[in-house]
Amino acid sequence: MRVDVLVLGAGPAGMSAALEARAQGLSVLLLDENAAPGGQVYRGARADARGPGADQARAGAKLAAALAGSGAERRFGATLWAIEPGPVAFFSEEGGARRVAAGQIILAPGTTERALPLPGWTLPGVMGVGAAQILMKSAGLLPSGAVWLAGQGPLLWLYAAQALAKGGRIAGIVDMSGPRTAALWHLPAALAAPGYLARGMAWMGAVRRQVPVHRSRDLRAEGDGQLERVVIDGTPHPADTLLLHDGVVPNTQVTRAIQGCAHRFRAGAWEPVVDEWGHTSTAGILVAGDGGGVFGAAAAALSGRIAALAVAHALGCFGVEQRDALAGPLLLRRGRQRAPRRFLDALFPPLPPPADPVMLCRCEEVSAGRVREAVALGCLGTNQLKAFTRAGMGACQGRVCGPLLHSAVAAARGVDGAMVEPLRTRFPTKPLTLGELAALA
Amino acid sequence: MFQRTEPADCSIEWDGAVLPARTGEPLAAALLAAGVVRLRGTVLSGAPRGAFCMMGACFDCVVQVEGAVVQACMVAVTPGMKAAP
Secondary structure: OEEEEEEEOOOHHHHHHHHHHHHOOOOEEEEEOOOOOOOOOOOOOOOOOOOOOHHHHHHHHHHHHHHHOOOOEEEEOOEEEEEEOOOEEEEEEOOEEEEEEEEEEEEOOOEEEOOOOOOOOOOOOEEEHHHHHHHHHHHOEEEOOOEEEEEEOHHHHHHHHHHHHOOOOOOEEEEOOOOOHHHHHHHHHHOOOOOHHHHHHHHHHHHHHHOOEEEOOOEEEEOOOOOOEEEEOOEEEEOOEEEEEEOEEEOOOOHHHOOOOOEEEEOOEEEEOOOOOOEOOOOOEEEOHHHHOOOOHHHHHHHHHHHHHHHHHHOOOOOHHHHHHHHHHHHHHHHHHHOOHHHHHHHOOOOOOOOOOOEEEOOOOEEHHHHHHHHHOOOOOHHHHHHHHOOOOOOOOOOOOHHHHHHHHHHHHOOOHHHOOOOOOOOOOOOOOHHHHHOOO | OEEEOOOOOEEEEEOOEEEEEOOOOEHHHHHHHOOOOOOEEOOOOOOEEOOOOOOOOOOOOEEEEOOEEEEOOOOEOOOOOEEEO
């Protein structure tokens, strides 16, 4: 199979990139692992959405409808697992592997939740806030019974507001965020995106009127075989579900596996180095949206269109002048949408690594204490840590533990995160059966 | 716990037990809605685990469906689906 543009990920960035590339007359193949378009933020988005976050849902439904009529080939339930020079990509669908050669590739892999490790967080019943939002969007499940939320960041308050507005029940929230003062420097710049902060304050206000909020970082989950209670500042509270959140980080599982694709450490997370168009340091590979640095859905959609214009130019659709004329207004709008990010990054820096007994690597069951022991023995980085402890070598391939191991090693060494290399990833970046592989022959 | 806002329209089997489910929803969501929180024990220590990320990242919800090892959060429910730890 051969296409002009391969787009990976059908969230705001990927759908926008596919649409813009089609508008410029390019052939497009759009792949997404999920069963339907939307990514995480536009998952199950409906044009008749109401309540908190409804503006996002309406934008997502509009994009998905436009995409369906765009002539872009869309494959859902399709998992990309390798990219080789060419560029050539490999993916699996319906039990068979496929190969596709592309003029250029736009990756829009989005983000994953940064895990929040605390005592007892591996118990069944403890999940991510983002996970619970997916349950709400994909299956209409609402929290009921003794559901607690803990951590920090905008998504925690958005989910609480959405769940309450739909009739869900939340027993309490543990706000683990730090002092606000350091973020105030960035507040004036954040006001350039009108409405953004006002919406956030409205969600928080609505939630605080209905749910008790504890301010603490002394939290643990307890239970025999599954979650039964949360203990806040030494006081136990019955709990059947605990939802944790510490922001989101770019999903770099694929970009880190691409030879020569440079990454940098910014705002407490690794992200691919990209220029204003989304070009990575590997020829023919672009990244659009939050997978290239977290700025939110509206900025991601604009990044998708900007990347598609760069690709159209590279493939000979038009010259530099027309590319710049088309992209100029989009770049300006994206700049405004990105304005609040420094404020939010300063407001919610990642929480510090947990105490020694707490598990960091859920798959290989490696605790924070064992990571610190390894550092004391001379382990300098996360890749070396694999040899010391097997941390990061389990089924999740470092997706969950990667950022946690990284911050624990950096803290134990007493160096900035930029000094500690992230876990290297390798293709296949998702498990692949021999049967699937055989379909290539 | 989680409660449904839209009614179940089919049933699935989990470890031999018949549970209500909704066609097309993630298998992990159907299990959670039916109160099934613990999905497996870890290979290393046997520690209990359940669905955690719901987006295909953590692999804690790995189960067997019709003999294949899959992530329960990434598999859509079909009527009569048979799943087990």
